[in-house]
Amino acid sequence: MTDLPRDLNRRFLGDIHSALEGASKERVKSVGLPLLSQSSVLPPNPAHLRELLRDGGFDIIHAHHAFTPTPLFSILLANELETPTVLTNHSVSFAYDYSPFWQPLAKFLYPYKELINSVDRVIAVSEAAAIFIGHFVSGEKISVIPNPVHEDYFETGETDSRNRTSRGKTVLYVGRLSREKGVHKLPSILKTVSEEFSDVQLIIAGSGYLSKFIDLTAKLKGIRNKVRMLGKVSREGSLPSLYERADAVVVPSLREAFSITLLEAMASGCPVVASRVGGMKEIIKDGHSGVLVGGKASDFADALLRVLSDPSLSKELGWNARKVASKCRPRKIAEQVEEVYRDVAASRNTSP
CATH class of the missing domain: 3.40.50.2000 (Glycogen Phosphorylase B;)
Structure with a gap:
C-alpha cells in the first residue's frame, strides 16, 4: 500500500494512521510518510483518536474498511470536527448482491447505516464492493476505484x-x-x-x-x-x-x-x-x-x-x-483518488 500514499503525498501532505506492522510499517516510513499504528479490528482509544484528528489539521479524513471499529470511530469524530470524510470499502459479504436480504438488514442496522451514509464520498474497490456498500450508503456518493498494484x-x-x-x-x-x-x-x-x-x-x-x-x-x-x-x-x-x-x-x-x-x-x-x-x-x-x-x-x-x-x-x-x-499502477490510481478529494473539498466549500 506504500506506492499510493507516496503518490498522493506528492500532491498533498498527509499522515497514515494504520494497522501496518513489520516490513510494511518500515516501508511506509522509508518513503517519508508519518505513520501511527492502530489495529483496525480492535476498538481505538477514543480520546487518543480524537486528539489525533483534532490536532492534525486535516483537510480530509480518509478511512479504510467500512466494517471495523477504527474507521467507524474516525467517521464519527470527523463529523464532530466537521471535517470532510472519504471511506474506502474493500469487502463484500455473503450474498452481497441479493437485495431482498440486505435491504431489510440495512434498515435493522439503522444507526450504522446513518453513520456510513454521513461520509462525503465512498470509494469501492470494485463494482461488487460498490453493490455491497450501496445497501448502506446513497449510490451517488460511490466511486469505483481499484486498488493499486506495487x-x-x-x-x-x-x-x-x-x-x-x-x-x-x-x-x-x-x-x-x-x-x-x-x-x-x-x-x-x-x-x-x-x-x-x-x-x-x-x-x-x-x-x-x-x-x-x-x-x-x-x-x-x-x-x-x-x-x-x-x-x-x-x-x-x-x-x-x-x-x-x-x-x-x-x-x-x-x-x-x-x-x-x-x-x-x-x-x-x-x-x-x-x-x-x-x-x-x-x-x-x-x-x-x-x-x-x-x-x-x-x-x-x-x-x-x-x-x-x-x-x-x-x-x-x-x-x-x-x-x-x-x-492499476499507483500513479494512475492516485490521480483518481485525488479527483475524489478535490470533489469533496469543492462540494464542502460551495455548501451553504
Whole structure:
C-alpha cells in the first residue's frame, strides 16, 4: 500500500494512521510518510483518536474498511470536527448482491447505516464492493476505484521464462489460509494436476487456520512432497520473485471484493486461474487475460492443465494480463483518488 500514499503525498501532505506492522510499517516510513499504528479490528482509544484528528489539521479524513471499529470511530469524530470524510470499502459479504436480504438488514442496522451514509464520498474497490456498500450508503456518493498494484511486480521477468521445459511446473497460491479463500480445494486440485504433470509443485505463500488441514490432506492424497508451505511472505520482499517463477497462479476464493493477489500476478505477467466471483470477474476477461472457473476443484484442475499444457496460451494470457494490470499502477490510481478529494473539498466549500 506504500506506492499510493507516496503518490498522493506528492500532491498533498498527509499522515497514515494504520494497522501496518513489520516490513510494511518500515516501508511506509522509508518513503517519508508519518505513520501511527492502530489495529483496525480492535476498538481505538477514543480520546487518543480524537486528539489525533483534532490536532492534525486535516483537510480530509480518509478511512479504510467500512466494517471495523477504527474507521467507524474516525467517521464519527470527523463529523464532530466537521471535517470532510472519504471511506474506502474493500469487502463484500455473503450474498452481497441479493437485495431482498440486505435491504431489510440495512434498515435493522439503522444507526450504522446513518453513520456510513454521513461520509462525503465512498470509494469501492470494485463494482461488487460498490453493490455491497450501496445497501448502506446513497449510490451517488460511490466511486469505483481499484486498488493499486506495487510497481515491483511490473519489473519482474518476461513471460517467456515461464515456458522453460527443463524444470517442473510451479503453481502458486498467495493469501490467507482460510475457508473463504477456497484453500481447502488446493490438495484436490494438485492431486489431479499431478496425474499429468508428475513433477508439478504447489507453492503456498500465506498463513491461517487451515494450514494443518492442507498439510494433512496433502499427506493423505500422497502429494505432500509436491507442496511447499512458506508461511506468510512479505509483499515488499520475496513475493515478486515467487510470481516470476510461477507457471500459473490459482485464486480459488469463495467470495472476493478485489483480489490483490490476482492483480499482482497479472502485473507480473503470470497466467491466473481464478473463481468467477465478485471483483475478479470484473478484472479478468475469461480466456484473454486469465481463466475464470466455477467453484469445483475439478474446474480449477482442468483449467490449470490447459494453461500448463499450452505455452502459447500461457504466454498470451500473461501478456494480456499485464496490460490490464497496468491500469492499476499507483500513479494512475492516485490521480483518481485525488479527483475524489478535490470533489469533496469543492462540494464542502460551495455548501451553504
